[in-house]
Amino acid sequence: MDQIKRGTLQTETFYEQVGGEPTFRRLVHAFYRGVAADPLLRPMYPEQDLGPAEERLALFLMQYWGGPRTYSEQRGHPRLRMRHAPFTVDRAAHDAWLRHMFAAVDELELAPEHDAQLRDYLTYAAASMVNTPEA
Template sequence: MTDAGAGDGGGREVTLYEAVGGRPFFDRLVDRFYDGVADDPLLRPLYPEDLTDSRAHLAGFLAQYWSGDTAHYSDGRGHPRLRMRHAPFAIGVPEAKAWFGHMEAAVDAEDLPDDVAGALLQYLASAAGHLVNQR
């Protein structure tokens, strides 16, 4: 992604984090995602009753992933260790598909340029597949 309005007209690389407007975007994305999870009979049992911490952790992780700034997640929670953190939960292909479906709906609810939405969805699909630990 380039910023065509950059000073000398040469354009500068704009990170995806900047393109979506920073942390507020990830907070909105995660809120929409968890609104879907809250009513999902397959996924809801995998989460604690109170989703407040889950929302903060996921938004912080995604903001860190896309910004590179560890203050969003790792400074408070340590290395993400996604597979290890999710190992106690039975995550099969149906759960991964449901998780991605809610994320896809959350991304689609934003008015994002195709390249930005595509990059987000590609990463989220990969992450969903990566966490499958049951056949």
Template sequence: MSEQTTYYELFGGEPTFHKLVHEFYRGVADDPELRAMYPEQDLEPAERRLRMFLEQYWGGPTTYSQERGHPRLRMRHVPFVITPAQRDRWLLHMMNACDTLDLAPELDNLLRDYLTRAAYSLVNAPEGADSPGLPQA
């Protein structure tokens, strides 16, 4: 990778991130347990936020920070109960979304590794915690 080339560009830019996140939210929409974690009736705002976040993380446009401030991934998720089972459901749909991309193996592995580590870092409740996805008491 040259100094001028970002991972965002290597991944294929906006079309790749749009497809990844759109496919992910198609899975979420059909998963009642995971869908319950998203309070908005329409998933499009959540889809847009995740897409902007991932694009910025991988070196693309900084729209996320311009509109929402510093990403603070863990802090933004603290109000929600996230159990290992919810993490696993999230990862299932995200890995299925990764399967729809045509990335080179090294880029595919890099993306999957990041998504897995990020998902594990957000778990903040033991299995069986009350009110999945809703603010903690």
């Protein structure tokens, strides 16, 4: 919804349009349910409890889409490729990550335009993290 404030047009962020923090927390929680049972992805999360990883991803996605800047305040610049460098992210990991993330997006039942925008970003993000060429 657009609002006029002090003579300028203010447009809601994607974060606000899709329901804010609760939506992103649902997305990430559903994603990590899939990761917890995935034999390829689970070993990439060294912490026994996936809770800290879930929190980091939720904060990152909320910030990326126009929500609070808590991620950067706590962790600095995202530096996603650097943070993922210790892990083998090949095509199989890429595909597994997207499979779980898209299943989580399905659970949100977003408006078609929001669904497409989120999937486009996730597809781009997953491709950006690949750091191991196919053999």
